[in-house]
Amino acid sequence: MHPETTVHSALALTCAGLSPTEIGRRLGVPKSTVQYWCRGGRSPSRRRSPPPTCPRCHGLSLDDVQYAYLLGCYLGDGHINIPRRSVAALAVSCADDWPGVRREVAEAMGAVMPSAEVHLVTRTGCHAVTSYTNHWLCLFPQHGPGKKHTRAIALAPWQAAIVVDHPGRFLRGLFHSDGCRVANWATKRTESGVRRYEYPRYHFSNRSEDILGLCTQALDLMDIPWRRSRRDMLSVSKRAGVAALDLVVGPKY
Template identity: 50%
Template sequence: MRAEEVPFGEICRALGLSRSTVGHWFYGERARHRAELDADVRCPRCARPARDPDDQGAYAYLLGLYLGDGHLVTRAKVPVLRVYCADAWPGLIEECEAAMLAVLAKNVQRVQKTGCVGVQSYSNHWPCLFPQHGPGHKHERPIYLAAWQQPMIDANGGSFLRGLFHSDGCRVSNRITRGQKVYTYPRYCFSNESADIMRLCQQSLDRLGVNWRMCRRNMLSVARREAVARLDEFIGPKW
């Protein structure tokens, strides 16, 4: 079939074998080595010299989602990044998948759970991009940005906050009754048990000039009209 110039993919399908197996028959160890090189080049942190992700906005957004509703499993043979998105927000599911594809993933799966979808991708290189991973809950261990992450988050604070608020935040309408009058105004809230993740959110808000206050130990509120309007520029309601 190869001598007859049948396309590589058609040979694999005709034989019912994986591309890696057929590639090994064709090229021996060169096929495996080339695949490893391609993976390393695709991972910006494994490139030589190391570089930032090509789509820094997508990476900042995905980091925000990960710090909120995501986790990285490294005990499996191939690490898997999962972000859980509520069924109520199909647009969020789409945006999460698009961010994974833009940052590193070649394939993304959606696993339906009760009331939510696990958006996930397998890659040996997800741990390279998320050094915040570790055993246990995020609020039980220190969460800090690596030296190479900090400038990216500083430059893409809007995308980072979008990820944080899309995971552990919301935009709601507050109603206040004073006498016979009822006042309604929009407000953003962000909740997280990790003091370190809350600090990262506060720092990004400060850099963008957004006024905030702590309602309680684990909840942040943005309620001033000009501050809400600023957040509306890059967050807005979930959809």
């Protein structure tokens, strides 16, 4: 007898378009068993009401530290998809160049919603860290039709309170998704000639003016100076600001 969580995961992966063979390989169950579940042979919803799983709906505790990080990742490279059977899928795209970031996103997703299994879906040049439960819609009310930069993005009061308490974790999520730490260079004329020197700098780019605003608000909470270096980009280049971001973000890994 397989646990109910395994059945839920199998049905959710079916909604995401995976074959019974692939689902069985991921969950460690026979393909025939997955096919039986998909035919309604053992539907958890018919057996009993699902146990409480949502911090927002059921009053369960929420890992605020991990949620602040996951919220930043979601606003940068995340989205929620609702496939044909109406099981919401939260996915955060993580480039294969940064396996450490991908691992951190998966850990945060599992900590925020422990009842939903986390899966890696292979894409070209990246993996989508994905988890299936309709309660992701409760935790990310910013979900809506169209791309984020085409609609208003605002935090709910309870989300804003978490960001105020953990601005560094929120910034880490934002910069891990749509930011980077680079070595900038400049020249300076001296008595001995023109001297080139390098210094570290952080960039965060996003097409949504609202998300850029949330990033600057978090930077202000940490007294980190910033400037708009481009219409869709802000930068942190002052030594004290870079040092502060190094403590909470640092280079991608």
